[in-house]
Amino acid sequence: METVDEALNKAQVAFLAYKNFSGRKKATFLRAIADEIEAMGKELVETAMRETNLPEARIVNERGRTTGHCRMFADLVEEGSWVDARVDTALPNRMPAPKPDMRKMLVPIGPVVVFGAANFPLAYSTAGGDTISALAAGCPVIVKAHPAHLETSKLVAGAIEKAASKTGMPSAVFQHVHGHGFEIGQALVKHPFTKAVGFTGSLAGGKALFDLANQRTEPIPVFAELSSINPVILLPDSLSRDSAKTASMLAASITLGVGQFCTNPGLIIAIENEALQNFISVLSIEIQKALPGTMLHQGIADNYAKRLAIALEQKGVKVEAQSITRGDTTQGAPFIASVSADAFLKNSTLSEEVFGPFSLIIKCKDINELYAVVVKGHGQLTSTLIGDETEIAKHKALLNVLVEKAGRLVINGVPTGVEVCPAQMHGGPYPATTDSRFTAVGADAIKRFARPVAFQNFPEALLPDELITENPLGIWRMVNGEFKK
Numbered sequence: 178m179e180t181v182d183e184a185l186n187k188a189q190v191a192f193l194a195y196k197n198f199s200g201r202k203k204a205t206f207l208r209a210i211a212d213e214i215e216a217m218g219k220e221l222v223e224t225a226m227r228e229t230n231l232p233e234a235r236i237v238n239e240r241g242r243t244t245g246h247c248r249m250f251a252d253l254v255e256e257g258s259w260v261d262a263r264v265d266t267a268l269p270n271r272m273p274a275p276k277p278d279m280r281k282m283l284v285p286i287g288p289v290v291v292f293g294a295a296n297f298p299l300a301y302s303t304a305g306g307d308t309i310s311a312l313a314a315g316c317p318v319i320v321k322a323h324p325a326h327l328e329t330s331k332l333v334a335g336a337i338e339k340a341a342s343k344t345g346m347p348s349a350v351f352q353h354v355h356g357h358g359f360e361i362g363q364a365l366v367k368h369p370f371t372k373a374v375g376f377t378g379s380l381a382g383g384k385a386l387f388d389l390a391n392q393r394t395e396p397i398p399v400f401a402e403l404s405s406i407n408p409v410i411l412l413p414d415s416l417s418r419d420s421a422k423t424a425s426m427l428a429a430s431i432t433l434g435v436g437q438f439c440t441n442p443g444l445i446i447a448i449e450n451e452a453l454q455n456f457i458s459v460l461s462i463e464i465q466k467a468l469p470g471t472m473l474h475q476g477i478a479d480n481y482a483k484r485l486a487i488a489l490e491q492k493g494v495k496v497e498a499q500s501i502t503r504g505d506t507t508q509g510a511p512f513i514a515s516v517s518a519d520a521f522l523k524n525s526t527l528s529e530e531v532f533g534p535f536s537l538i539i540k541c542k543d544i545n546e547l548y549a550v551v552v553k554g555h556g557q558l559t560s561t562l563i564g565d566e567t568e569i570a571k572h573k574a575l576l577n578v579l580v581e582k583a584g585r586l587v588i589n590g591v592p593t594g595v596e597v598c599p600a601q602m603h604g605g606p607y608p609a610t611t612d613s614r615f616t617a618v619g620a621d622a623i624k625r626f627a628r629p630v631a632f633q634n635f636p637e638a639l640l641p642d643e644l645i646t647e648n649p650l651g652i653w654r655m656v657n658g659e660f661k662k
Contacts, residue, residue, distance in 0.1 A: 180354065181364040187349035188288035188317040189370040194347045196285045196315045199642075200650075202344070204251035207313060209340035210304060211244035211251075214333060221332050225298045228326040230471040230507075235434065236299070243299045246306055246597060250313035253620050257652040259283070260627075262643045264656045267634070278634050280644040283627035285315030287372030290365045292386075293323035293330055294377035296437045296473055302326070303333040303353065306622055307375030307400070312351070314626040316372070321362055322355040325474040330355070359385075366390055366399075373626055376401040377439070377617070380530070380608055387611045400625050401611040402604070404530045405558040406443035407592045410551065410579075411456065412564030412572065413448045413544075420456040423563055427536070428463030430591035435470035435509045436534030437477065440559055440592040443530060446518075446550050449540040457538065460513060461498030469500050469510040472533070481509050481533035488531050493520035497538065509533045518546045522553060544572075551575060556606025556613065557583040559592035582606065584613060 214221065225236045253259050260282040268276035289311040293302035300306065303320050311318050322330035334353035341350050354361060366374055366389050374390060376383050376399060383401035390399045409427065416423060430442050447453045472478040489496060493516045500511040511534035518541040521527050527537065541547040560583040562569060562576070569576070569588065579586055584605035595603055601619035604610045610617075615625045632640060642650050653662055 181361060181368060184319055184349070184352050184354060185288060185365075185368040185370040188319055188352065191317040191347040191349040192285070192288055195317055195350050198315065198346075200254035200257045203313060203315065204255035206340060206344045206346050207247045207251035207254070207309060209344050210309070210337050211247035213336035213340045214240065214244055214247075214304060217332060217336060221329065224332060225326060225329045228329050229298050229473050231298070231434075231473070239297060239299045242597060243304055246300070246309050247304070249597065249620065250309050250623065253623065254313050257643060257650050258654070259620065259623055260643050260652075261629075262652065262654040264644060264646070264654055266646075266657060279631055280635065280640065281629055281631040282641060282643050283314075283624065284630050284641075286626050286628050287316060288370050289316045289318050289373045289375060289626055290371050291318055291320045291375040292362065292378065293320060293326075295323050295325045295477060296439070297377070298323075298326040298329045299333065301377045303330045304337055306617055307377075308337075308351075310622040311373070311375065311626040314623045316626045317347075317350045317352075319352045319354060319365060319371075321365060322353060324355070324357055325476070327355055362386065363389060366397075367393060369393075369395065372397055374399040374401070375617075375625070378403075380404040383611065384608075398625070399611050400615060400617065402439060402558070402617055403608050403610060405439055405556075405605065405609045406528070406530050407440050407557055407559045407561070408444040408446055408551070408554060409442045409561040409563065409592070410547070410575070411445065411447035411453070412562065412568045413450060413452065414568045415564040416447060416456060417450075417452040420452050421459045424456045424459035425463055426591060428460055428467070430593045431513075431536045432464070432467045432470075432511050432534045433593050435472055436481075436511070437473055437509075437532065438593050440595060441532075441534075441536075442561065442592055443536055444539065445536055446539045446541065446547055448544065448547055449542060453538075453540065457497055457513075457515070464498040464500060464511045464513050467500050467511045467534070469503060469505070469508040470534075471505075471507050472509045475507060477532065478507050478509060481531065481535075482506070484529070484531040485512060485533065485535055488527065488529075488535070488537065489514060491516070491520075491524055491526055493517055493524075494527070494537070500534075511535070513538065515540055518542065518550050521550060528553075528555060548575060548578070551578055551582070554582055556609045558603065558605045558609045559583055559585045559587055561587040561590065561592055563589055584609065584616070
């Protein structure tokens with residue numbers, strides 16, 4: 178498509194200049210983006226509310242998370258040590274062979290295409306974590322707006338463009354495209370100047386982009402968040418003591434935001450006994466009290482109704498509780514169902530994500546069957562273990578399996594709520610994401626859009642500032658095996 182080709186040609190020209198900008202200059206740009214987003218005030222909040230049916234408090238909170246992300250990455254690139262600079266000076270007299278001067282650091286990968294997410298109009302869309310971490314790395318970005326909140330996306334794109342102009346960024350360091358259908362997205366991914374893709378959405382959509390990227394003459398990475406049911410494991414002794422408290426905590430997590438979070442606890446695994454029945458009773462009361470909520474858009478509501486119906490019609494599945502239904506097809510009513518572990522293990526359909534306020538309880542006859550359910554599980558963004566320290570210590574083998582299954586492990590909490598901090602890992606083995614080595618949230622998200630380059634026997638005058646012996650930037654580096662400033 179001509180418009181896509183023009184956009185990527187401009188992005189490549191911008192890249193050749195932008196990749197060499199200092200961390201301080203990029204930081205000024207990122208902070209300006211945050212300022213421009215905040216300067217829109219009520220216009221942005223009201224537009225996002227109208228397009229997504231999300232309440233004001235949620236939009237305001239998400240705006241704060243978005244601007245916080247901008248400033249976090251600004252601080253990161255201004256400080257500079259994220260490039261992981263390594264300096265190994267020459268040893269010309271080493272025997273039996275001289276050692277050359279070797280220096281290495283991360284450099285930006287090239288123009289990045291980002292697809293806006295349906296369920297986060299701000300934090301995972303136009304100025305979301307993918308866009309801001311790519312800009313921080315030194316990569317121009319082309320955002321494909323999500324049609325569910327197009328006006329919101331246009332407003333944020335305008336803020337980024339204004340910030341770029343005010344801070345002297347290259348023309349086309351950021352571009353915004355939109356349109357329905359798959360043609361534009363496919364053309365963006367296939368273009369030879371595209372060097373990476375960021376995507377948050379459905380398993381089918383993300384896998385299609387991943388496959389397309391790997392069919393190119395030059396394959397490129399696709400960092401896609403796809404599908405996760407975030408299992409919660411209830412250990413029996415602890416459940417006997419805290420079944421009511423645990424049920425209330427999980428009910429709030431299941432129904433939060435009408436279940437429209439990638440970390441919604443969609444699976445609860447426990448041993449069938451009296452404590453589990455007490456847990457289900459309390460959870461059922463909480464679910465029945467929860468009111469249906471209007472979902473982000475009709476497509477998500479229709480998909481929830483479809484996937485829920487498929488799950489509930491599977492052999493052995495029993496509805497434990499449901500919220501009232503109002504006959505409004507835009508709304509999602511909370512549901513809880515249960516099934517035996519034996520039936521679950523025989524039916525792969527029950528392992529599929531139902532995106533919305535639904536959770537399936539797996540009733541295991543003993544600890545061995547609980548282990549079998551966990552071992553069979555697919556890759557997840559999160560896995561949660563409910564139990565006291567003494568009981569968990571008895572099940573280190575279970576913890577060992579969970580480490581292989583998820584990117585973030587939670588003890589005695591809920592998976593919803595993704596803290597933005599350097600220690601965060603928001604990713605996981607497939608089908609949670611297409612590359613479990615990287616996070617989409619937190620400072621390390623920048624590393625998705627950079628690659629290491631080694632410089633051998635370079636004169637000081639030709640080295641990047643980060644690798645000069647005198648360390649003019651004053652950043653932490655590994656120098657001849659020691660961390661130094």
